[in-house]
Each structure stands twice: as C-alpha cells, then as structure tokens.
Amino acid sequence: MASQTEPARAKGRRKERNWLWPAFAAPGLLWLILLFVVPFYAILAVAMGRIDPLFGLAQPVWNPLQWDPTTFFNVIRDLFGGRLTALALRTITYVAVATALCIVIGYPVAYFIGRRAGRWKVLLLVLLILPFWINYIMRMLAWVNLLSTDGLANELMVAIGLFDAPQNWLSGRSSTVVLGLVYGYIPYFILPLYAALDRLDEELLEASRDLGANPFWTFVRVTLPLSRQGILAGTVLIMLPMFGDYYTPNLLSGSPRTRMIGNEIDQFISSGIGGTEGAALTVVLMAFVGILMSYYLIQVARETKRAAK
Amino acid sequence: MTAQAETRPASVAPPADETRSRVDRLRNWLANPWRKPRWLAVFTFAYLVWALVPVLIAIQFSFNAGRSRSAWQGFSLRWYINDPSLSVLNDPSLRAALTQSLKIAVLTMVIATPLGVGLALGLARWRGRGARPANTLMLFPLITPEIVMGVALFLVFTNLFSFVDLGTPAQLLGHVTFTISYVVVVLRGRLFAVTAQYEEAAMDLGASRWQAMRLVLLPLLMPAIYAALALVFAISIDDFVISAFLSAGQDSVTLPVRLYSSTRLGPTPALNALATILLLITLLAIVAAGIALGRSRRRRGEHGSGVEDLAQFDM
Numbered sequence: 093m094a095s096q097t098e099p100a101r102a103k104g105r106r107k108e109r110n111w112l113w114p115a116f117a118a119p120g121l122l123w124l125i126l127l128f129v130v131p132f133y134a135i136l137a138v139a140m141g142r143i144d145p146l147f148g149l150a151q152p153v154w155n156p157l158q159w160d161p162t163t164f165f166n167v168i169r170d171l172f173g174g175r176l177t178a179l180a181l182r183t184i185t186y187v188a189v190a191t192a193l194c195i196v197i198g199y200p201v202a203y204f205i206g207r208r209a210g211r212w213k214v215l216l217l218v219l220l221i222l223p224f225w226i227n228y229i230m231r232m233l234a235w236v237n238l239l240s241t242d243g244l245a246n247e248l249m250v251a252i253g254l255f256d257a258p259q260n261w262l263s264g265r266s267s268t269v270v271l272g273l274v275y276g277y278i279p280y281f282i283l284p285l286y287a288a289l290d291r292l293d294e295e296l297l298e299a300s301r302d303l304g305a306n307p308f309w310t311f312v313r314v315t316l317p318l319s320r321q322g323i324l325a326g327t328v329l330i331m332l333p334m335f336g337d338y339y340t341p342n343l344l345s346g347s348p349r350t351r352m353i354g355n356e357i358d359q360f361i362s363s364g365i366g367g368t369e370g371a372a373l374t375v376v377l378m379a380f381v382g383i384l385m386s387y388y389l390i391q392v393a394r395e396t397k398r399a400a401k
Numbered sequence: 402m403t404a405q406a407e408t409r410p411a412s413v414a415p416p417a418d419e420t421r422s423r424v425d426r427l428r429n430w431l432a433n434p435w436r437k438p439r440w441l442a443v444f445t446f447a448y449l450v451w452a453l454v455p456v457l458i459a460i461q462f463s464f465n466a467g468r469s470r471s472a473w474q475g476f477s478l479r480w481y482i483n484d485p486s487l488s489v490l491n492d493p494s495l496r497a498a499l500t501q502s503l504k505i506a507v508l509t510m511v512i513a514t515p516l517g518v519g520l521a522l523g524l525a526r527w528r529g530r531g532a533r534p535a536n537t538l539m540l541f542p543l544i545t546p547e548i549v550m551g552v553a554l555f556l557v558f559t560n561l562f563s564f565v566d567l568g569t570p571a572q573l574l575g576h577v578t579f580t581i582s583y584v585v586v587v588l589r590g591r592l593f594a595v596t597a598q599y600e601e602a603a604m605d606l607g608a609s610r611w612q613a614m615r616l617v618l619l620p621l622l623m624p625a626i627y628a629a630l631a632l633v634f635a636i637s638i639d640d641f642v643i644s645a646f647l648s649a650g651q652d653s654v655t656l657p658v659r660l661y662s663s664t665r666l667g668p669t670p671a672l673n674a675l676a677t678i679l680l681l682i683t684l685l686a687i688v689a690a691g692i693a694l695g696r697s698r699r700r701r702g703e704h705g706s707g708v709e710d711l712a713q714f715d716m
Contacts (some may be wrong), residue, residue, distance in 0.1 A: 110529070116521060117520050117522070117523025118519075120581055120585075123516055123581065124538055126541065127557070127574055127575075134556040152560045152561070160629070198443070200444050201445045204442060204445040220449070223453070227641070229661050229676075230676040230680060231455070233660055234458065237470045240470075242471050243471045244471075262665075267544065275451075339641065343664055346665060357552060361551075361552055361646060362646075367556070374552045377546070378549055381546055
C-alpha cells in the first residue's frame with residue numbers, strides 16, 4: 093500500500109467500487125425483476141393469450157408476436173357501451189364522490205392540525221396516524237357491527253328519531269359503500285395534506301396579513317394555493333387503491349347493485365375460470381391508474397421546476 | 402353577547418341559570434372564528450371521534466361476556482381464552498390464522514430486510530448507468546394498487562413459476578416483493594446523512610473495506626435497520642389483498658383474510674378478539690419502529706420524534 097501513490101490508490105478504490113455497489117443492489121433488484129416485472133408481463137401474456145378449448149382455462153402466450161387481442165378488445169367494448177358499462181360508471185362515481193368527501197372533511201382537519209393545533213399538535217398527530225395501523229378490514233368490521241340491524245348506530249338513529257325502525261344498511265346501499273370508502277381512505281388523504289400545510293412558511297401568511305388581507309382572503313389567496321400540491325398528492329394517493337377496491341363493497345354491501353371493477357377482477361381470479369378476461373380487466377385498470385399517476389408526476393415535476401426558478 | 406342572548410327564540414324554554422351560563426360560554430367559545438379557530442377544533446375533534454370510536458367499540462365488544470356484538474353483557478375474557486370451543490385460544494381455525502400471520506410476517510421480515518438494505522446501499526452509492534432505472538423500479542411497488550400486484554403474482558405463480566405452490570410459499574414471496582421497497586425508503590433517509598466519507602475516513606486510517614463497513618457503516622445504519630425490521634413485520638401482518646389472492650384454502654388463511662371471510666357470517670365476539678390481537682401486535686411493532694426511527698433521527702441531530710417519519714409509510 094505504501095508504495096502506491098495517492099491517485100493510484102484512489103483509482104484502484106474507484107475501480108473496486110464499480111462492481112461493489114451494484115453487487116449490493118443485485119439480489120434485491122433480481123428479486124424485483126423476477127417477482128415484480130415478470131408478473132406484470134404475465135398479466136399481459138394471459139390477457140392476450142388463448143383459452144384452452146377443452147377446459148376453458150386461460151393459457152398464457154409468452155411471445156408477443158402471437159398475442160391475440162380479441163378478449164382484450166371485447167373487454168374494452170364491454171366497458172364502453174356494453175355489459176360492464178354500468179359497473180365502470182358506478183366505480184368512477186363512487187370514487188369521485190368518496191374523494192370529494194375526503195377533501196371536504198379532510199382539509200379542515202389537516203389545516204387545524206398542521207397550522208392551528210398549538211400544544212396539542214403531537215397528540216393530535218398520533219391520533220391522526222393511528223388509523224393507518226388499524227387493519228383496514230378491522231375498521232370495516234367495526235362499521236358492520238355498528239350498522240347491523242341490532243347495531244348501536246341503528247339504535248342511535250332510531251333513538252334520536254331519524255328513523256322509525258332499524259334500517260338495513262348493509263345490503264345494496266351505495267351511500268353505505270361510499271361512506272365506507274371515505275372512512276377507509278381518508279387518513280391517507282389527510283396525511284400528505286397535513287405535511288404540505290405544516291411546511292407552509294408562516295412569514296408568507298404574516299406578509300399577507302400585513303398587506304391588509306383579512307384571514308379569509310389570506311386563506312383563499314395564500315394558504316389554499318400553496319397547499320394545492322398536498323391536495324393533489326392526497327387525492328392521487330387515495331384514488332389509486334380505491335379504483336381497485338373490492339373488499340369495501342363486499343363487506344358493507346355484498347350486493348350486485350354495489351359492485352365495482354375490483355369485484356369483477358376478484359371474482360375472475362378467485363373462481364379460476366375466465367382468467368383471460370380478468371387479466372384484460374386488470375390491464376385496463378393498470379392503464380387507467382397509470383394515466384392518473386403520470387398526471388400526478390407531471391404536476392409534481394412542473395411544480396418543482398417552478399419552485400426552482 | 403347580550404344581544405345574542407335576547408334574540409334567542411322564545412319557544413325554547415329558558416334553561417336553569419347554570420346551564421344557560423354554560424351554553425353562553427360554549428357559544429362565546431365558538432364565536433369569533435378568526436382569532437382562534439374554535440369551530441376547526443370542534444370539527445377536528447369530531448373527525449377523530451368518528452375515526453376512532455367505532456374501532457374502540459369493536460375492541461370493547463371483544464370483552465363482552467355474551468354472544469352479542471352490540472349489547473353489553475359484562476366484561477369477560479371468554480372470547481380470548483375462556484370459551485372451551487369458540488375462543489381464539491380454543492378454536493383451532495382462529496389459532497391457525499394467528500400462527501399463519503405470525504409465520505409469514507417473521508419470515509418476510511428476515512428475508513426482505515437484508516435484500517432491502519443491500520438495495521438501499523447499492524442505490525445510494527452506485528453511480529453507474531443502471532442506477533437510475535433501478536431507482537425507478539424500486540419505487541413502483543410502492544404505488545402499484547395491491548389488487549394489480551395480487552393479480553400479477555397470482556398469474557405468475559399459476560402459469561410460469563408453477564413450482565411455487567399457492568399458500569404459504571406464494572404468500573411469503575409476495576410479501577417480500579412488496580415490502581423490499583419500504584426497507585429501501587427507511588434506509589435511504591439514513592444514507593443521506595451517512596455519506597461515503599465515513600468509510601473513506603476509516604480506510605484512510607488503515608481499515609480494510611470490509612472492516613470499514615462492519616465497524617463504521619453498519620453501526621451507523623443499525624437504528625434504521627431495526628426500524629425497517631419492525632416496519633416490514635407490521636406491514637406484512639397487516640396485509641390483506643396479497644395474502645387473500647395467494648392463499649390456498651384453509652391452511653393459508655391469515656388474520657386479515659379470516660376477518661374478511663367471517664365478518665358477514667354472523668360471527669361471535671371472538672372475531673373482534675382476533676382483530677384486537679392483530680391491532681395489538683401491529684401497534685407493538687410500530688412503536689418499536691418509531692423508537693428506532695427516533696433514535697436514528699437524534700443521531701442525525703434532528704429534532705422531533707419518529708412519529709412524523711412513520712406517517713409516510715404504509716398504504
């Protein structure tokens with residue numbers, strides 16, 4: 093070592109590092125390629141594959157040159173003006189209404205905890221994060237308990253005179269499913285928004301006040317535009333999983349009247365037959381979610397560029 | 402205030418003095434929203450009650466002495482241990498779900514954490530051509546909807562890697578796949594602070610590369626690694642969709658899958674007990690992760706607790 097000059101040593105070290113760090117990353121990368129990238133290809137291979145004429149089972153076709161898009165196009169046709177149109181519209185309506193409710197309910201909460209909570213902030217933050225770590229199914233189970241015909245929520249509504257008799261909330265009611273979606277996903281909306289509002293520079297708000305804006309206009313002109321990024325992040329974050337949700341309508345309704353796209357996919361997979369159609373639906377869902385995702389990423393990139401200017 | 406008190410509708414019977422002053426005080430407290438956002442405080446309080454009380458009620462009824470999940474019949478541990486055939490302890494299928502969940506979570510933790518640590522280290526220090534695509538690839542499992550990943554894994558295990566049986570093996574591989582990225586995210590936060598200079602300094606002082614890693618880098622990363630272990634455990638035990646898609650009947654039912662399949666079948670409070678146990682295990686793991694993250698933060702010289710760090714995980 094002593095005989096080596098400094099640059100030579102550094103060079104040797106650099107050469108060594110050329111393979112060392114990729115070698116560290118290799119096992120994890122290999123895992124993700126085999127069990128994340130390849131499975132995605134498998135969805136395509138099944139969606140564009142054949143159906144075994146004898147057993148009616150889906151047969152994947154791995155060579156893209158032999159892909160047969162008939163089933164895929166059929167599914168697209170079903171979605172736009174066919175058997176699945178009502179399902180697609182219902183899914184979009186549920187997600188849109190639930191997301192809007194999440195924004196209306198979530199914004200004041202995020203705003204209060206992020207900007208106005210004072211000494212209560214840490215406690216409130218813990219309570220805000222708690223639902224993240226309560227299992228989603230358990231949170232739905234809690235509402236199934238409350239909303240069943242002999243449940244406490246039903247008793248309460250009868251007691252305060254809202255209804256004469258207990259209602260059956262748990263079969264085929266869109267309102268229950270939408271409220272379930274709101275209840276399930278709203279924590280994921282509030283948190284990124286909270287982070288955005290928490291980061292907000294107090295001096296900007298003071299400047300606005302000093303320049304004569306009252307609190308209302310300060311909020312509309314300063315706080316709201318500056319938290320747009322947080323709203324967008326939260327919205328995308330809840331919309332992505334909501335589009336693939338099947339367990340919320342199943343648990344809170346279980347009726348064909350409240351089926352979503354996710355239920356259709358789940359049924360194909362769990363029944364084992366018609367895998368081609370299920371895979372094709374998943375491809376459509378992926379494309380849809382991918383558009384949402386890229387819109388979000390473009391917005392973030394634009395915002396970052398603007399901030400850098 | 403007096404003006405408001407006078408305009409109170411006459412039809413409302415005037416309450417007793419004490420009640421009125423209390424009502425006035427409440428009204429006072431809610432008035433003037435711009436100075437201190439009282440109604441925001443009330444709204445936030447109402448939100449938190451709405452978000453948490455249903456779950457608290459579900460927990461309460463896991464301790465019900467009777468069979469009902471809505472009429473309180475006294476406290477007992479019947480649904481946890483005492484009932485000879487229906488309690489979590491004595492119903493073999495409930496016990497099996499608990500065991501299956503713990504088994505998968507522990508194995509996932511042991512496999513995903515080293516893979517993720519290696520990947521995080523590699524991605525943080527590797528400056529080659531493959532680094533950027535690798536970084537992008539790593540992010541995708543975090544944003545892919547679970548149902549898509551579930552379908553993808555199901556199809557690959559049934560069509561291509563058919564030597565992997567559905568059930569425990571497939572569930573384990575699936576859980577590792579979607580938790581690796583979380584390990585990378587946790588470690589990356591730490592690796593921003595622990596730059597390559599630490600090892601270079603050690604090597605300039607005569608340590609070999611492996612000594613520098615073992616004696617300098619590893620100890621500096623340890624809190625983050627502990628946090629990643631606990632987090633992976635919590636995410637794995639909490640997962641529903643991947644476990645459900647990759648399960649193979651009775652033998653591979655995990656806790657959340659069992660909750661899902663029994664919720665609508667007129668279950669006993671034992672199901673609430675099972676959910677409560679799941680919640681307790683998850684929270685223990687998360688508190689452990691939070692403590693480790695807090696320690697990692699303090700070493701970085703930052704203020705605050707691990708609470709806010711934790712907030713960015715889990716979907």
